[in-house]
Amino acid sequence: MNIGVIGSGNIGANAAKLFAAAGHRVAVSNSRGPETLGELVRGIGPNARAATVEEAAGFGDVVMEAIPFGLYESLPAGGLAGKIFVTASNYYPGRDGEIDHDGLASSELVQRHLPGARVVKAFNTIYYERLRDNGRPDAPLEDREVVFVAGDDGEAKRVVSGLIEEIGFAPVDTGTLAGSRRQEPGSPIYNVPMGPEKAREMLAEMG
Numbered sequence: 001m002n003i004g005v006i007g008s009g010n011i012g013a014n015a016a017k018l019f020a021a022a023g024h025r026v027a028v029s030n031s032r033g034p035e036t037l038g039e040l041v042r043g044i045g046p047n048a049r050a051a052t053v054e055e056a057a058g059f060g061d062v063v064m065e066a067i068p069f070g071l072y073e074s075l076p077a078g079g080l081a082g083k084i085f086v087t088a089s090n091y092y093p094g095r096d097g098e099i100d101h102d103g104l105a106s107s108e109l110v111q112r113h114l115p116g117a118r119v120v121k122a123f124n125t126i127y128y129e130r131l132r133d134n135g136r137p138d139a140p141l142e143d144r145e146v147v148f149v150a151g152d153d154g155e156a157k158r159v160v161s162g163l164i165e166e167i168g169f170a171p172v173d174t175g176t177l178a179g180s181r182r183q184e185p186g187s188p189i190y191n192v193p194m195g196p197e198k199a200r201e202m203l204a205e206m207g
């Protein structure tokens with residue numbers, strides 16, 4: 001699969017490395033331009049290339065963003081129409097400024113900005129060091145650390161869940177984009193390492 005990555009910092013770079021190691025081709029991008037991504041791309045190896053944001057969006061069958069949430073309106077809506085689009089960003093008012101969510105989850109704001117994209121919220125609840133280090137592709141799903149997923153497009157969610165499994169984690173579905181509030185900062189499951197059994201128990205308790 002071709003995977004475009006928008007934002008190649010802690011989360012984006014580590015996700016790109018894991019996707020490439022699983023045999024996918026990745027195009028990584030950031031705010032400063034492809035010329036600043038040579039070291040990262042060389043470190044990932046032949047499955048990686050550096051791109052502009054627009055090129056990464058065009059390249060991916062799946063495109064993932066891991067940028068400060070406050071900048072989501074910079075995502076190129078036209079280039080992402082029809083794409084499976086993973087949003088990993090979290091809203092932190094101290095970093096992002098006050099953003100009126102209009103009663104919506106952060107992922108719904110992203111979906112509203114990208115009306116043609118098939119948005120899936122994932123990778124936002126796992127600290128990057130655990131993403132980097134804890135994947136266990138050879139372990140049974142029940143013994144792996146969870147990565148939560150939410151979305152309104154069932155097929156898009158299945159594709160992203162498949163990628164999560166390939167890189168050694170266990171996807172657990174929290175429901176729709178509206179329901180992705182349950183995996184936002186401040187929730188009991190946010191940034192807490194756990195396996196799928198515990199995750200399902202906690203989601204049931206949260207209602």
Ligand SMILES: NC(=O)c1ccc[n+]([C@@H]2O[C@H](COP(=O)([O-])OP(=O)(O)OC[C@H]3O[C@@H](n4cnc5c(N)ncnc54)[C@H](OP(=O)(O)O)[C@@H]3O)[C@@H](O)[C@H]2O)c1
Binds near residue numbers: 053126
């Ligand atoms: N850190 C974590 O453990 C963690 C875990 C889960 C989710 N998250 C969320 O994921 C997002 C990224 O976090 P991070 O820790 O990976 O941040 P980070 O290390 O600061 O990396 C951010 C990346 O986004 C790029 N970027 C900034 N504005 C951009 C734009 N308008 N277009 C394209 N790329 C842009 C930056 O490019 P430059 O390098 O060129 O500035 C950088 O590559 C945040 O929303 C965060 O809340 C973080």
